[in-house]
Amino acid sequence: MERETTKLQISLRSENTARAPEREAYGFAPTHEGTDFESMVRAYSAGYGVFGAKPLSSDRAFAWAADLRTSDAFTVLHSVYQSSWTIRTLDETPQHLAFYIPHSGSFRLSIGKKVVESGAGRLLVANNHEAGDRLIQGGPHCSDALFLDWKVVRRMLVSLVEMPILDSLDLEPVVDLATPSGQLIGSLVQTIVQGMRNGGPLLSSPLALAAMSETLANLVIRFGRHRLSDHLEKQKVCLVAPWHVRRAIDYMHANIAEPLTMTMVADGVGVSLRALQTGFRAFRGISPGGYLRKIRLQAARDQLRDPMNQRSVREICATWGFSHAGRFSIVYRSAFGESPRDTRLKAERLR
Numbered sequence: 001m002e003r004e005t006t007k008l009q010i011s012l013r014s015e016n017t018a019r020a021p022e023r024e025a026y027g028f029a030p031t032h033e034g035t036d037f038e039s040m041v042r043a044y045s046a047g048y049g050v051f052g053a054k055p056l057s058s059d060r061a062f063a064w065a066a067d068l069r070t071s072d073a074f075t076v077l078h079s080v081y082q083s084s085w086t087i088r089t090l091d092e093t094p095q096h097l098a099f100y101i102p103h104s105g106s107f108r109l110s111i112g113k114k115v116v117e118s119g120a121g122r123l124l125v126a127n128n129h130e131a132g133d134r135l136i137q138g139g140p141h142c143s144d145a146l147f148l149d150w151k152v153v154r155r156m157l158v159s160l161v162e163m164p165i166l167d168s169l170d171l172e173p174v175v176d177l178a179t180p181s182g183q184l185i186g187s188l189v190q191t192i193v194q195g196m197r198n199g200g201p202l203l204s205s206p207l208a209l210a211a212m213s214e215t216l217a218n219l220v221i222r223f224g225r226h227r228l229s230d231h232l233e234k235q236k237v238c239l240v241a242p243w244h245v246r247r248a249i250d251y252m253h254a255n256i257a258e259p260l261t262m263t264m265v266a267d268g269v270g271v272s273l274r275a276l277q278t279g280f281r282a283f284r285g286i287s288p289g290g291y292l293r294k295i296r297l298q299a300a301r302d303q304l305r306d307p308m309n310q311r312s313v314r315e316i317c318a319t320w321g322f323s324h325a326g327r328f329s330i331v332y333r334s335a336f337g338e339s340p341r342d343t344r345l346k347a348e349r350l351r
Helices: 002-013 037-047 150-161 180-199 206-223 229-235 243-254 262-269 273-284 288-304 313-319 325-336 340-348
Strands: 032-034 052-055 064-070 074-081 085-088 096-111 114-117 122-127 134-149 174-176
Touching (some): 064 180, 134 150, 134 180, 313 340, 325 340
Antiparallel strands (some): 032 064, 052 085, 096 122, 122 174
């Protein structure tokens, strides 16, 4: 990487016009590149999703290049910029857990009143909807960014914590790569980035990427610091549940909208109903039926928050197996701190 960064610095520092550096200077084969700020915003918006951004210089010359790769759960961005700029999340920006790895230049983000900056021996991580403006500085700036779909994190949270999760996780944004857990998270992030960069082999293995996405989410939840860390310690949640419990969880997620009974789940997994109930109680601290209700409650919330979903609250309630709308509203408010109607009204304002 040092040789790559040196080549980038030599090339970009010699650029004083709007002409982008030669491709050989990037150290990667760009999928996107340009010479002005607007072209970068358009390319990233089309390739991943909308966001807010602005350059920090009035100079119209803005040479940039990027290798942008996406899978079901991950987006990887290897990029280089000649000038500094800021990025901010909009309400309609896809929600993800972001990992930032600058190689030259620096990266700064704020979460509430806390401001952190990239540096040697640290990895920055944040939910983009919890972070404030992010500052990308350099001349040049070269970095990797890995974005993990927040739905994977939320699903893992529900699996581990066994209760509906409010939106804010309050995740500590700095991962210390000198610690054993930090090394573990950092190594997996680098493996995923390198495996997807330049059309790497991971892109042809969706099963491997799916497994890595769940593993990364698990590591961050288990070893990162956030508002549920103490709860996890008290619960003493087992990292590896028996095969039939894990298979039952997968079965429920795959058939979440179907009229499931626990006997059907047990039959689908290939165990007795008693074994299924005992396994969930021992390793998840909840009944299998309770687990299914909780993930359906989260699914209902996802639909209520979707500005494009035109279905009524009562219809959404019925879709996810809640036959009594009033009781659903009480459970929903207890879990998320607002009524289903409040959630729907917020979504409607985004249309």
